[in-house]
Amino acid sequence: xxxxxxxxxxxxxxxxxxxxxxxxxxxxxxxxxxxxxxxxxxxxxxxxxxxxxxxxxxxxxxxxxxxxxxxxxxxxxxxxxxxxxxxxxxxxxxxxxxxxxxxxxxxxxxxxxxxxxxxxxxxxxxxxxxxxxxxxxxxxxxxxxxxxxxxxxxxxxxxxxxxxxxxxxxxxxxxxxxxxxxxxxxxxxxxxxxxxxxxxxxxxxxxxxxxxxxxxxxxxxxxxxxxxxxxxxxxxxxxxxxxxxxxxxxxxxxxxxxxxxxxxxxxxxxxxxxxxxxxxxxxxxxxxxxxxxxxxxxxxxxxxxxxxxxxxxxxxxxxxxxxxxxxxxxxxxxxxxxxxxxxxxxxxxxxxxxxxxxxxxxxxxxxxxx
Amino acid sequence: xxxxxxxxxxxxxxxxxxxxxxxxxxxxxxxxxxxxxxxxxxxxxxxxxxxxxxxxxxxxxxxxxxxxxxxxxxxxxxxxxxxxxxxxxxxxxxxxxxxxxxxxxxxxxxxxxxxxxxxxxxxxxxxxxxxxxxxxxxxxxxxxxxxxxxxxxxxxxxxxxxxxxxxxxxxxxxxxxxxxxxxxxxxxxxxxxxxxxxxxxxxxxxxxxxxxxxxxxxxxxxxxxxxxxxxxxxxxxxxxxxxxxxxxxxxxxxxxxxxxxxxxxxxxxxxxxxxxxxxxxxxxxxxxxxxxxxx
Numbered sequence: 001x002x003x004x005x006x007x008x009x010x011x012x013x014x015x016x017x018x019x020x021x022x023x024x025x026x027x028x029x030x031x032x033x034x035x036x037x038x039x040x041x042x043x044x045x046x047x048x049x050x051x052x053x054x055x056x057x058x059x060x061x062x063x064x065x066x067x068x069x070x071x072x073x074x075x076x077x078x079x080x081x082x083x084x085x086x087x088x089x090x091x092x093x094x095x096x097x098x099x100x101x102x103x104x105x106x107x108x109x110x111x112x113x114x115x116x117x118x119x120x121x122x123x124x125x126x127x128x129x130x131x132x133x134x135x136x137x138x139x140x141x142x143x144x145x146x147x148x149x150x151x152x153x154x155x156x157x158x159x160x161x162x163x164x165x166x167x168x169x170x171x172x173x174x175x176x177x178x179x180x181x182x183x184x185x186x187x188x189x190x191x192x193x194x195x196x197x198x199x200x201x202x203x204x205x206x207x208x209x210x211x212x213x214x215x216x217x218x219x220x221x222x223x224x225x226x227x228x229x230x231x232x233x234x235x236x237x238x239x240x241x242x243x244x245x246x247x248x249x250x251x252x253x254x255x256x257x258x259x260x261x262x263x264x265x266x267x268x269x270x271x272x273x274x275x276x277x278x279x280x281x282x283x284x285x286x287x288x289x290x291x292x293x294x295x296x297x298x299x300x301x302x303x304x305x306x307x308x309x310x311x312x313x314x315x316x317x318x319x320x321x322x323x324x325x326x327x328x329x330x331x332x333x334x335x336x337x338x339x340x341x342x343x344x345x346x347x348x349x350x351x352x353x354x355x356x357x358x359x360x361x362x363x364x365x366x367x368x369x370x
Numbered sequence: 371x372x373x374x375x376x377x378x379x380x381x382x383x384x385x386x387x388x389x390x391x392x393x394x395x396x397x398x399x400x401x402x403x404x405x406x407x408x409x410x411x412x413x414x415x416x417x418x419x420x421x422x423x424x425x426x427x428x429x430x431x432x433x434x435x436x437x438x439x440x441x442x443x444x445x446x447x448x449x450x451x452x453x454x455x456x457x458x459x460x461x462x463x464x465x466x467x468x469x470x471x472x473x474x475x476x477x478x479x480x481x482x483x484x485x486x487x488x489x490x491x492x493x494x495x496x497x498x499x500x501x502x503x504x505x506x507x508x509x510x511x512x513x514x515x516x517x518x519x520x521x522x523x524x525x526x527x528x529x530x531x532x533x534x535x536x537x538x539x540x541x542x543x544x545x546x547x548x549x550x551x552x553x554x555x556x557x558x559x560x561x562x563x564x565x566x567x568x569x570x571x572x573x574x575x576x577x578x579x580x581x582x583x584x585x586x587x588x589x590x591x592x593x594x595x596x597x598x599x600x601x602x603x604x605x606x607x608x609x610x611x612x613x614x615x616x617x618x619x620x621x622x623x624x625x626x627x628x629x630x631x632x633x634x635x636x637x638x639x640x641x642x643x644x645x646x647x648x649x650x651x652x653x654x655x656x657x658x659x660x661x662x663x664x665x
Contacts, residue, residue, distance in 0.1 A: 085627050092630035095418045183525050189627070228612045229529045233627060244503035246529055360629030361438075368442040368620060370612040 045290040048080040049297055052090055052103035055083055055234065065309040070300035077293050085233065086190070088360070094118055094285075101288040102297070107140050107149065107279040108207075111352040114143035120286045121146035126295040129302035133319045134339050137279045140349060149281030150298050151319035153310055154342055155334070157192060157350075158275040160242075160252035160260060163267045173200040173271045175249055177224040186241060186250035187225075189233040191359040192276065192350075193366070196251070197221050199273045199348070207353050214355075218362045225370045235259075254334060258315030268333065270347070277342035278350045279319065311336065405643070411636035418632040429633045439620060439638060446600055446617035447645075449531065453538045454596040458588060460539070461546040468547075469554035470580075480551065484544050491541065495608050498537050502527040502609070529611025537605050538595075546591040553587025554580070589657050597646050617642065 064071060071078060084090040087105040105113060113119050124130040124147055133151055141149025159175050168175045173196050176185055187193050197217035198206030209217060229247050232238040235256060241247040242260050257268035282298045300306060307323025310316055317334050325331055335341035343349050353359055410416040417423045468476045486494060501507045504523040512518035526532055557580060565575040603618035624635030
């Protein structure tokens with residue numbers, strides 16, 4: 001009707017025109033361009049793309065590199081970031097009413113969020129870089145055959161220590177519980193510590209321990225928490241403690257190693273019980289008014305260029321198998337040329353914790369006992 | 371009654387509700403209503419995750435029967451009581467000097483005391499990290515003077531219960547000095563002159579006149595520190611490390627950073643509120659009993 005906004009109503013003639021246009025462009029330019037053309041004409045997704053992301057990735061100028069391609073294409077739909085302290089924080093915010101378009105939990109939460117009804121699957125056809133993503137990581141983002149998570153960065157949970165101060169008895173998670181270094185140890189503030197205790201104590205499945213195994217792990221942690229100086233929730237807290245000489249040993253990520261090795265002789269140790277590997281997964285919230293923009297944003301993040309930037313600046317791996325960092329040392333340390341670096345026999349891929357609420361309750365008890 | 375007098379009486383009658391209306395509304399909207407909402411979460415009238423739910427005291431029963439959080443609560447109460455007592459003990463001589471010394475610069479000195487308020491709370495707390503760390507100001511001084519061997523710092527200074535209590539005391543000292551100062555300032559000097567005339571020593575005058583009359587200010591100051599510090603979570607998270615973890619941190623974890631359990635978090639919050647209220651009432655009754663004895 002005359003005067004009606006375009007995106008309010010489409011006539012039959014408009015639909016036929018658009019279908020013809022999309023088909024014609026598709027023949028000439030391929031699926032990605034067809035998708036973009038469809039975006040341009042069928043939906044006018046407006047407003048800023050709402051992205052909930054972790055601190056350190058959020059709205060900082062240098063990090064524009066990871067989505068520069070998106071900004072170039074959609075300058076009027078710049079991302080607007082909100083912060084998530086962790087996945088639990090994001091979950092609480094969603095239930096309290098927050099509605100970002102997408103967010104970025106890690107692989108262990110994919111199944112939880114996929115089952116929760118809060119998210120919807122992606123359409124990989126709208127992500128031209130999807131074919132370059134590590135297939136193991138892609139599979140880890142699936143639930144019941146649908147792609148709920150698009151992998152982006154990855155790394156390990158392992159042990160960082162100062163080799164000028166610390167002499168491990170063995171290459172083991174036990175270093176986090178070593179009585180010789182009382183007051184110089186930092187744990188991570190997450191139920192992952194119960195998993196680590198389970199790995200160290202040889203639980204059959206550290207991510208789903210039996211009652212007896214959980215009792216053993218939790219009591220072990222309660223006994224050993226007195227050795228810790230700090231239970232860190234933000235990397236900046238860990239870095240400050242390391243820089244100040246208050247901590248020599250920490251549960252840490254590769255980025256922490258990259259940051260600390262500028263100041264100290266540090267080692268990033270993969271324990272013999274195996275480190276835990278993790279992969280960041282973009283997930284699309286259900287009911288988002290900007291699904292195509294979200295796909296475009298994730299596509300930008302998934303590019304080789306973004307991957308290289310991330311690897312050079314964060315010391316994390318990137319799911320794009322073509323991305324390579326400038327540093328050969330980093331390439332070797334992260335085994336970036338090995339597409340199976342995140343899986344056995346190299347590492348345990350992080351996974352869903354069926355008893356998550358119980359693990360969380362027990363972890364709070366551990367912290368309270370400190 | 372003449373109309374003019376009736377109108378005056380009506381104006382006086384309406385004046386009080388009109389003046390109180392805004393602050394009471396503010397209190398209801400931003401205090402009573404949020405507490406009621408938290409209360410609703412604590413009895414499952416509201417729940418965070420969608421699903422069937424109904425009014426129940428189960429979260430409260432679980433809280434009391436399992437008792438998981440009581441040791442942490444007791445620890446936090448102990449820390450707050452210690453901080454409050456120490457801060458009041460430190461602030462009293464300061465306030466006494468300012469109020470009763472007769473110095474002409476007392477308001478300037480008071481201003482200097484209050485100046486830290488003009489800076490960011492976070493910056494003041496973070497500054498202590500620089501001072502207390504293993505390679506901070508204190509330890510560097512100890513190394514340079516030979517009081518500690520290099521490489522053997524006093525590690526208890528930071529990321530510890532001590533650090534939390536020290537920083538809380540530092541942050542709250544100006545708050546505490548002010549109400550004590552005000553109370554001491556208001557003491558009638560003629561009472562002290564009369565005591566002197568009756569050959570009372572300065573110590574006797576202090577113990578029999580100044581201290582009892584300043585007690586309301588002291589109790590107010592004590593509560594001023596105790597009430598907020600019991601629920602502290604920012605300072606413990608910045609400088610407390612593992613051993614400085616407090617009850618307030620537990621509440622934050624339940625609402626935010628741990629797996630969300632708003633129902634249990636609501637119970638912990640209301641329990642804290644109830645205990646604080648009870649302790650405050652005890653203090654006030656104690657104070658009134660003391661005032662009655664003095665009178």
